[in-house]
Amino acid sequence: MSQAERDFxxxxxxxxxxHILLDEVGIEGQRKLAQSSVLIVGLGGLGSPAALYLASAGVGRLLLADADTVELTNLQRQxxxxxxxLGLxxxxxxxxTLAGINAEVQVLPLAERLAGEALLAAVQAADVVLDxxxxxxxxxxxxxxxxxxxKPLxxxxxxxxDGQFAVFDPRVADSPCYRCLFGEDGEASDGPCATFGVFAPLVGIIGAMQAAEALKLLIGLPGVPLGRLLTLDLRSHDWRSLRFKRDPACPVCALRQH
Incomplete structure (x- = not known):
């Protein structure tokens, strides 16, 4: 009997x-989590806390995608x-690790850099995607x-x-996508940790925010910050919220399902 078919x-x-004590979640919200699937692309600094919180919260199925192996430098933040x-x-x-936290959660490891049809298939198998x-x-x-x-992203x-965070949902009419915010003609990287470094708790904050919005989307809670880019300067702990709209000429938005 599947998680979706049985009682807790x-x-x-x-x-x-x-969670069940929260009026906004309750037993029905927890049941939705148990019936849901989430794809996490990248099991580094951001994916680590996100995966831990989603497994702890009882999301029924986690698809984990990453082609890398664990190195000593990862342990500072991942x-x-x-x-x-190390070496795995x-x-x-x-x-x-997740099996030791919540054995009821089904974890599907994808030890590859997803692209093309494989990426599309993994996205289609999820209810929410975390980049x-x-x-x-x-x-x-x-x-x-x-x-x-x-699928919401x-x-x-x-x-x-410095951290940043945004949610995109193609199911919502006229909502923007990532391409509306960042063009595809920029640099190939926004600054790898190996070159510039990263303050360890920063990735925990941003990754936890990703998990929180994923849970809200799965349960159907209001208040998902669509059309907003949230940025954090952890040196001063200054948060900024920048609003942006859908680009009517965006070629990626034209691909969305209607």
Whole structure:
């Protein structure tokens, strides 16, 4: 019997009791999480906290995509990995950690850099997609696949002390996509951590925000910040919210399902 077809056990009711006590979530909201699938692209600094929170919250199925292996420099901030995971693929390392947190969650590791039809298939298999990658080509590819599949996308980025965050939902009429905000003719990377460094708690903050918006989308809670780019300067802890609109000439928005 699938997670979607059965009632919660007493143990699960106890595990998720703090969610169930929330009027905005309740037993029905928790049931929606148990029936949902999330794709996380990138199991680094952003994907690590996002995966931990989504598994802890009881999302039924997590698809984890990353082609890299765990290195010692990752452990400063990529909190889903452990010292005994050095040399393992990041998705296998994350799967092992998540199994120790919540064995009820189904984790599907995809040890590859998703592209083309494989990326589109993974997006189509998810209810919400989290882009936790660290380069613009991947972000644009994920955005394109989400527009084509009609799936909401939660995007995050972090380098040095600066983070940013945005949500895109092609199911909402006239809502913008990632391409409306960032063109595809920019630099191939916004600053890899290996070159510029990153303050460890920053990726935890942005990754946790991605998990929070994913849970809101899955449950159907209001207040998802569409059409807004949230930026954080952690040196001063200044938050900014920048509004932006759909580009009527955006070629990616033209791919979205109607």
């Amino acid at each position: 056990s007493d143990t699960e009711l106890l595990r998720y009791s703090r 909190i889903v990995h452990r010292e005994d995971s 693929s990041k998705v296998a390392s994350a799967q092992r 936790c990658s660290d380069n613009f080509p991947t972000r644009h590819a994920v955005n394109r696949a989400c527009m084509m599949a009609g 939660v995007s995050g980025a972090a380098v040095r002390f």
